[in-house]
């Protein structure tokens with residue numbers, strides 16, 4: 001097993017659990033970053049960041065939507081020796097009016113992309129579109145089970 005753990009922030013969520021189990025199947029040592037983890041990792045408590053980061057060579061950053069915390073987090077990761085950062089962003093964040101500046105999550109992703117490009121460690125940015133899991137695990141699950149999914153549509 002690889003000795004230096006890969007930190008997966010959001011490691012207990014829909015994206016993170018899949019990454020954690022995929023890496024573990026490949027015998028990669030993994031640390032799932034979460035408020036229930038050991039060590040505990042909390043985006044809103046920077047004094048918990050070091051314990052989660054220390055010893056990691058690679059970090060997968062699932063950012064804290066609505067906050068601009070990716071910059072200080074990636075800077076701290078670099079200072080503690082992290083060599084590679086993989087950032088979960090979102091489709092369309094660089095398209096004016098599409099996603100980025102329209103939503104708190106979009107602003108988080110734009111800020112996060114700037115951070116990983118600028119802070120030093122090697123980086124990869126992922127820009128997924130809608131997750132199919134939104135319908136089976138996410139905010140449409142109850143509507144699907146009730147057999148009625150409503151979405152607003154703009155007609156031009």
Ligand SMILES: NC(=O)c1ccc[n+]([C@@H]2O[C@H](COP(=O)([O-])OP(=O)(O)OC[C@H]3O[C@@H](n4cnc5c(N)ncnc54)[C@H](OP(=O)(O)O)[C@@H]3O)[C@@H](O)[C@H]2O)c1
Pocket residue numbers: 009010011012013014015016033034035036041042043044062063064065088089090091105127128129130131134138
């Ligand atoms: N849904 C989509 O279609 C879509 C598309 C593109 C991009 N995205 C992006 O994907 C991300 C959401 O991923 P997801 O669906 O996997 O999220 P999720 O299932 O809601 O999981 C959220 C994760 O964040 C952790 N977390 C929440 N608050 C925290 C805090 N204060 N400190 C530390 N960890 C915290 C949770 O762990 P604990 O509760 O255990 O702490 C959990 O592991 C967002 O950035 C979103 O913009 C989503």
